[in-house]
Amino acid sequence: MKILSGKELSELIQAELAGEAAALKKLGCTPTLAVIRVGEDEATGIYVRNKVRAAAKVGLHSEDIHLPASTSQSELEAKVECLNSDPAVHGLICQLPLPGHLNEKRLPERIDPLKDVDCFHPLNFGLMAMGTPRFLPCTPAGIIEILLRYEVPVAGQHVVVLGRSNIVGRPVAMMLGHKGIDATVSLCHSRSKDAAQLMRQADILVAAIGQPEWVKADMLKEGAVVIDVGVHQVPDPSRKRGYRICGDVDQADAASRAAAMTPVPGGVGPVTITMLLKNTIAAARMQMGGPQGGDTPA
Amino acid sequence: MKILSGKELSELIQAELAGEAAALKKLGCTPTLAVIRVGEDEATGIYVRNKVRAAAKVGLHSEDIHLPASTSQSELEAKVECLNSDPAVHGLICQLPLPGHLNEKRLPERIDPLKDVDCFHPLNFGLMAMGTPRFLPCTPAGIIEILLRYEVPVAGQHVVVLGRSNIVGRPVAMMLGHKGIDATVSLCHSRSKDAAQLMRQADILVAAIGQPEWVKADMLKEGAVVIDVGVHQVPDPSRKRGYRICGDVDQADAASRAAAMTPVPGGVGPVTITMLLKNTIAAARMQMGGPQGGDTPA
Numbered sequence: 001m002k003i004l005s006g007k008e009l010s011e012l013i014q015a016e017l018a019g020e021a022a023a024l025k026k027l028g029c030t031p032t033l034a035v036i037r038v039g040e041d042e043a044t045g046i047y048v049r050n051k052v053r054a055a056a057k058v059g060l061h062s063e064d065i066h067l068p069a070s071t072s073q074s075e076l077e078a079k080v081e082c083l084n085s086d087p088a089v090h091g092l093i094c095q096l097p098l099p100g101h102l103n104e105k106r107l108p109e110r111i112d113p114l115k116d117v118d119c120f121h122p123l124n125f126g127l128m129a130m131g132t133p134r135f136l137p138c139t140p141a142g143i144i145e146i147l148l149r150y151e152v153p154v155a156g157q158h159v160v161v162l163g164r165s166n167i168v169g170r171p172v173a174m175m176l177g178h179k180g181i182d183a184t185v186s187l188c189h190s191r192s193k194d195a196a197q198l199m200r201q202a203d204i205l206v207a208a209i210g211q212p213e214w215v216k217a218d219m220l221k222e223g224a225v226v227i228d229v230g231v232h233q234v235p236d237p238s239r240k241r242g243y244r245i246c247g248d249v250d251q252a253d254a255a256s257r258a259a260a261m262t263p264v265p266g267g268v269g270p271v272t273i274t275m276l277l278k279n280t281i282a283a284a285r286m287q288m289g290g291p292q293g294g295d296t297p298a
Numbered sequence: 299m300k301i302l303s304g305k306e307l308s309e310l311i312q313a314e315l316a317g318e319a320a321a322l323k324k325l326g327c328t329p330t331l332a333v334i335r336v337g338e339d340e341a342t343g344i345y346v347r348n349k350v351r352a353a354a355k356v357g358l359h360s361e362d363i364h365l366p367a368s369t370s371q372s373e374l375e376a377k378v379e380c381l382n383s384d385p386a387v388h389g390l391i392c393q394l395p396l397p398g399h400l401n402e403k404r405l406p407e408r409i410d411p412l413k414d415v416d417c418f419h420p421l422n423f424g425l426m427a428m429g430t431p432r433f434l435p436c437t438p439a440g441i442i443e444i445l446l447r448y449e450v451p452v453a454g455q456h457v458v459v460l461g462r463s464n465i466v467g468r469p470v471a472m473m474l475g476h477k478g479i480d481a482t483v484s485l486c487h488s489r490s491k492d493a494a495q496l497m498r499q500a501d502i503l504v505a506a507i508g509q510p511e512w513v514k515a516d517m518l519k520e521g522a523v524v525i526d527v528g529v530h531q532v533p534d535p536s537r538k539r540g541y542r543i544c545g546d547v548d549q550a551d552a553a554s555r556a557a558a559m560t561p562v563p564g565g566v567g568p569v570t571i572t573m574l575l576k577n578t579i580a581a582a583r584m585q586m587g588g589p590q591g592g593d594t595p596a
Binding site: 105121122123124125126127128129130131132155156157158164166170173174177178182184185186187188189191192193194195197198201 | 403419420421422423424425426427428429430453454455456462464468471472475476480482483484485486487489490491492493495496499
């Protein structure tokens with residue numbers, strides 16, 4: 001079984017991005033990503049730190065804007081507004097989840113669509129869904145990078161996507177079916193009655209259901225390519241720290257039937273961050289007056 | 299085999315809409331649909347006439363804005379701008395296709411999203427794709443009305459959609475998979491290698507490929523429900539007018555295996571127009587200050 005290493009692939013892509021960032025700097029523009037986070041959630045802090053560190057590695061500037069847990073909705077929106085109008089900031093994201101008193105559903109619509117490098121704004125989501133993207137959402141874009149750069153045949157192939165979140169399952173299902181990618185896509189979810197039957201027909205399986213080690217070998221077609229989007233901590237008393245990290249796929253079991261698989265960690269995760277950097281560079285280029293993808297007024 | 303009559307269903311829904319329109323009129327608002335068309339294309343003229351007639355039937359006001367074939371892009375956009383700012387117009391569509399010198403791709407983005415009753419603006423398309431629609435695109439909404447009102451089981455069922463246009467295939471695939479509808483959806487297109495295999499597993503087949511009578515009985519599962527979105531004129535010397543109307547499904551053949559089927563004509567077409575009227579009433583209600591679906595600033 002072949003390991004589709006997102007970590008190795010990220011290093012390759014990040015080297016390309018570093019070249020692009022350097023070229024922009026020569027033109028007087030340092031691509032800059034602003035990351036808003038609210039409160040003291042530990043995991044959120046780690047995610048943001050990883051993004052800031054990756055940004056630095058490719059030569060991007062980043063701003064880690066840490067607001068107190070007591071921040072109100074209007075204070076948060078005012079901060080977004082301020083960063084929207086700051087010409088030195090090209091990409092702007094707000095790390096989720098937010099503390100419970102804040103409305104995270106409406107927040108993406110507050111971000112300037114030209115700076116929306118997570119592609120969570122409905123205008124950008126719509127351009128992507130129509131096949132004329134301005135930005136691509138990071139996890140779906142990372143999954144497609146992995147497939148294309150590892151030369152997994154995709155056009156005409158049957159991809160089964162498990163899970164219908166707006167962050168992974170739905171957009172990756174849409175993008176895989178677009179012209180130029182050309183997969184046949186089946187989108188399954190918790191209410192699907194034929195999921196098992198469809199999964200066993202999948203040339204490529206994308207597991208994004210949020211259930212630790214749910215996908216077993218007997219659900220796969222022999223020779224399937226498996227993309228594991230899940231990241232879970234499961235208790236493991238044999239480890240010093242008391243837990244281990246796993247995905248949505250029981251990888252030890254699935255390895256007996258899969259032809260190739262993304263590991264967890266080191267699979268989809270690193271490429272997702274790399275796609276965020278790629279979007280930030282694209283945003284900087286657009287704001288310098290380059291092509292704007294969908295080209296829609298904000 | 300059961301006939302899923304879109305014509306009969308439309309009459310039922312239009313009676314409901316007439317009641318809603320009458321209620322709005324009592325509040326001093328006559329829901330108004332403006333339809334722009336450019337040039338002398340005969341089919342376009344017929345489509346617009348059908349919409350205007352249906353609007354009148356449920357008590358909506360409509361404006362048939364017929365521009366000469368020589369209209370320039372900037373003149374067309376100026377007309378859209380003018381109707382955007384006219385408070386008496388609640389819904390605004392531009393009948394496609396436009397004459398070849400006009401850019402029809404960029405036009406939907408010019409229409410005020412609050413008046414975009416075709417749901418072609420990327421912001422509205424995105425809200426729909428995310429499962430938080432302001433408007434639903436008319437043909438996909440019509441297909442779902444047919445399934446739900448004829449009590450075809452959809453939740454958990456396997457729907458195969460043939461065709462990936464932004465007007466029918468893609469959005470209906472998205473909408474069928476959303477929470478509350480809950481179908482398992484496979485989207486097939488011209489490059490799919492497994493289309494035949496998937497079609498034979500479909501509880502519901504939506505044919506929107508634009509190929510006359512392409513779907514035959516042997517492609518169907520016994521007892522499938524078939525939604526035929528195609529409308530074609532095929533030569534038929536036995537008819538006085540020299541042609542007959544058919545769909546994407548060879549209906550005479552498919553009838554031997556399907557449990558239920560929408561006819562052509564009289565199937566999806568009439569319900570599509572009815573959904574346009576429904577959206578226009580919803581737009582009027584929003585512009586009076588009612589709920590705005592996605593609730594996104596334009």
